Amino acid sequence: MQNRFNSSLKSPAIYPEASWWFVFAGHRLLVMVDPEKPKQATGVPRVQDIRSLGFDILREHFLGYLDGIACYAAEIAKETELADGYAAVNLRRLYGQIDDGLTRVAGRGVQIIDWDRNNQFCGRCGARTDIASDRAKVCPSCNLRAYPRLSPAVIMLIRRDDKLLLAHSNRHPAGFYSVLAGFAEPGETLEECVAREIKEEVGIEVKNITYFGSQPWPFPDSLMIGFMCDYAGGEINLEDDEIADADWYTIDNMPMMLPPSTISIAGQLIEAFIAEQKEK
Numbered sequence: 001m002q003n004r005f006n007s008s009l010k011s012p013a014i015y016p017e018a019s020w021w022f023v024f025a026g027h028r029l030l031v032m033v034d035p036e037k038p039k040q041a042t043g044v045p046r047v048q049d050i051r052s053l054g055f056d057i058l059r060e061h062f063l064g065y066l067d068g069i070a071c072y073a074a075e076i077a078k079e080t081e082l083a084d085g086y087a088a089v090n091l092r093r094l095y096g097q098i099d100d101g102l103t104r105v106a107g108r109g110v111q112i113i114d115w116d117r118n119n120q121f122c123g124r125c126g127a128r129t130d131i132a133s134d135r136a137k138v139c140p141s142c143n144l145r146a147y148p149r150l151s152p153a154v155i156m157l158i159r160r161d162d163k164l165l166l167a168h169s170n171r172h173p174a175g176f177y178s179v180l181a182g183f184a185e186p187g188e189t190l191e192e193c194v195a196r197e198i199k200e201e202v203g204i205e206v207k208n209i210t211y212f213g214s215q216p217w218p219f220p221d222s223l224m225i226g227f228m229c230d231y232a233g234g235e236i237n238l239e240d241d242e243i244a245d246a247d248w249y250t251i252d253n254m255p256m257m258l259p260p261s262t263i264s265i266a267g268q269l270i271e272a273f274i275a276e277q278k279e280k
């Protein structure tokens, strides 16, 4: 994927004309909508200063440049009344609806706003924090630094001959299956995490754990790291409360999939497996 975004901490001296403004009311992003079809987002506001639209801004951060255009994240009160033609929409719903570059910058923006809001006071001594020059909140009393939180999570596809393992989690809607995933623990490598999560969730051993790709997933702060691996031994054993069902599937006998698109790395892993099988 071509990198269209240049992250920058150095904000311009004055607001550039027609900057992108990623404005959040809670975790909802302010978008323009089609007045005829209010569920259809048409874009993100592009103005010099978002205050010109009448908003009271609680906090704002310069993010960098998307295709050379300045990008700001800002927060407004959750209860702010929006003019006709605007809506505050769950970011997850916007994937595939507006430009991919915009949703990705919005994902950065919501995490920066969250970090600023959630670290106004030092977690160790309770003093009010300052913003340091390197995107850290720093305590003037005890020097504790708080950076934006990133939670690494592995997501993995397990191959066994011409089959892959798919599981139904209790967190998924009824009947939907996907690949396994789980959060890394302090002190383990990502490969150890893949093996541990698979063992915990479905009771089997794997080998040939190889890196596939990664994807920021800002719900609320995951970095998904994808892996492919091969079955090495054991029988499926669902001791974990999280997984309700798991089994091996060939590509011509797949259950309903979650999520159904290649926007997510889960979808990309499954597409890659299907392509691999079709080549055989």
Ligand SMILES: [Zn+2]
Pocket (backbone or CB within 6 Å): 122, 123, 124, 125, 126, 127, 139, 140, 141, 142, 143, 144
């Ligand atoms: Zn402190």
